[in-house]
Amino acid sequence: MIKMLIDSDYQTLKKMANPIKKPFVICDLDVLKTNLERVGEDLRKKNKKMRLCTKSVRVPEIVKYAEEQDFINGLFNYNSAEALFYAQEYRIRDILIGYPIMSELDAEEACKAASYENVEITVIVDNTHHVDLLEKYCNKNGVHLKLLVELDVSYRFFGMHLGVLRSPLRTPDDVISLARYIDDSNNVSFRGIMGYEAQNASVGDNKFLYRWLKKRSREFVNEHRATVVNELEREGFECEVVNGGGSGCYQETASEEVITEIGIGSLLFKSHIFDSIHSLNHFDPSLFFVLEIVRKPKNDVTTAFSGGYTSSGSDPAIPKPVIPHNIKTIKFEEFGEVQTPFKFNPDHIHLHLGDPIFCRFGKAGEPLEHFNEVNIFEDGKITGTYKTYRGLGKRFS
Ligand SMILES: Cc1ncc(COP(=O)(O)O)c(C=O)c1O
Structure with missing residues (x-):
């Protein structure tokens, strides 16, 4: 059984995120490998191949x-x-x-x-x-x-x-x-x-x-x-x-x-636009970005720095907060370039200044142009970093 980041408890993730400069990206490599292998199992049975869409990675x-x-x-x-x-x-x-x-x-x-x-x-x-x-x-x-x-x-x-x-x-x-x-x-x-x-x-x-x-x-x-x-x-x-x-x-x-x-391509990360596709229910999210709470404008609202990592299209794929559970973005403000407010129930969740918010990208790949590296999460801990195109000083799009 792999220890999936998405199933980890908030206090553990908070400790793990604490020393890393935010915002940052983290990839659950065990989940990514499992997602890839699931595609492989299906394709081998049908004697078909996959070609990897790199723009989505x-x-x-x-x-x-x-x-x-x-x-x-x-x-x-x-x-x-x-x-x-x-x-x-x-x-x-x-x-x-x-x-x-x-x-x-x-x-x-x-x-x-x-x-x-x-x-x-x-x-x-x-x-x-x-x-x-x-x-x-x-x-x-x-x-x-x-x-x-x-x-x-x-x-x-x-x-x-x-x-x-x-x-x-x-x-x-x-x-x-x-x-x-x-x-x-x-x-x-x-x-x-x-x-x-x-x-x-x-x-x-x-x-x-x-x-x-x-x-x-x-x-x-x-x-x-x-x-x-x-x-x-x-x-x-x-x-x-x-x-x-x-x-x-x-x-x-x-x-x-x-x-x-x-x-x-995107299925490796199971971006959340695929959550409503039934045939992909057995795939798990493997890519997250983490924001830092910097303000508390109201008792039930907390505001994080940055967050506007949308993907292009007529209906732009907006990110989604996932950990801690049951926090929501605010309809008329959503994920912002510099500030992103989240609504939560203070009777159930305790959020403090400096705490992290883990989010999923709407469609992965394109938003990685904002980041130099991806933290690699394996077996319940961070084991290193991989450079993105931006981190390598490359710009292809
Ligand atoms: C020609 C083509 N094939 C396949 C894909 C699928 O990519 P993904 O699996 O990342 O959604 C795309 C995505 O835009 C595409 O343009």
């Missing part, structure tokens, strides 16, 4: 640990600079640059990453301009890049567009025509397709309408991706990689026959 030592697991194909990087970092520092064998490149500087960087021995770089494309740029720079640098064509797998329902607005490629013909274009190039080659079903991956199960739409969307995505892969194969294009995603629907994506791998 941003801690190279954790990325490296995950990448070494037998069910992980490689990395799903944010951009060419991040890919170059993992090629240079860690010689990661299989790196996918998961979003298109449209600048010469970035193309140069991707080629530099591909020039490392035993490192293979794949890039997402969805039009001929992407291909032309990469072909030109591969030729100039004497390297080869593989390409994944991004398929639009958004679900259209009565005029609504459910899913991300990224690739314009919707039909088998759209994808086949770009695959042919790639095939006519000399320095880049077709490796397969990627389609990210965000409408399934990042929507909770807490409303009947959401569950219903997710079910309809799943039926559509399964059939759509299978049709495209089958048509590609009929035209002679073998899909070595068929990537779908992500954390919030990985079991369903893995059940799709044509899928070879799933892009997953």
Whole structure:
């Protein structure tokens, strides 16, 4: 049995947090490893692989640990600079640059990453301009890049567009025509397709309408991706990689026959936006940030320093206080850049100036840009620190 931070009593955590300068981040590494292994158990049964979405982790030592697991194909990087970092520092064998490149500087960087021995770089494309740029720079640098064509797998329902607005490629013909274009190039080659079903991956199960739409969307995505892969194969294009995603629907994506791998990142930390997804109930939170109480404006309100570590999106993922239990943020103020007030019942909880408040991020990864290091919690105690991208002086986003 592992001693989970989330189940630890407040007095113990208070003692542990006392000497550390706040705000700080702490990762329950035992829980993170268990979360990862749970994904592995599911994927091994289905004979599918995971590709680690590094933007949702941003801690190279954790990325490296995950990448070494037998069910992980490689990395799903944010951009060419991040890919170059993992090629240079860690010689990661299989790196996918998961979003298109449209600048010469970035193309140069991707080629530099591909020039490392035993490192293979794949890039997402969805039009001929992407291909032309990469072909030109591969030729100039004497390297080869593989390409994944991004398929639009958004679900259209009565005029609504459910899913991300990224690739314009919707039909088998759209994808086949770009695959042919790639095939006519000399320095880049077709490796397969990627389609990210965000409408399934990042929507909770807490409303009947959401569950219903997710079910309809799943039926559509399964059939759509299978049709495209089958048509590609009929035209002679073998899909070595068929990537779908992500954390919030990985079991369903893995059940799709044509899928070879799933892009997953945030589930390692089980950020709280995933709490309302039933299929992830057996995953536990592994990443927390800790604030310090600096004021007591009222008998039942205490105010901590800092806290505004939200993640971007139309509905920004706001953090949530978790320890001590039963404290709440204040609706009209919420987590603030410099001050965060919490309401509590003074008959049940005693909070003093200087006490810590443990919180969970809404979606992990992005908020780690505020921190230089992550404290590592193992077997009930802090055993060290890992540097974040920021701590290493790196900025990729
Ligand atoms: C293309 C793609 N695949 C997969 C994911 C899943 O990432 P995560 O598991 O961190 O939610 C994302 C997240 O934005 C993505 O953009």
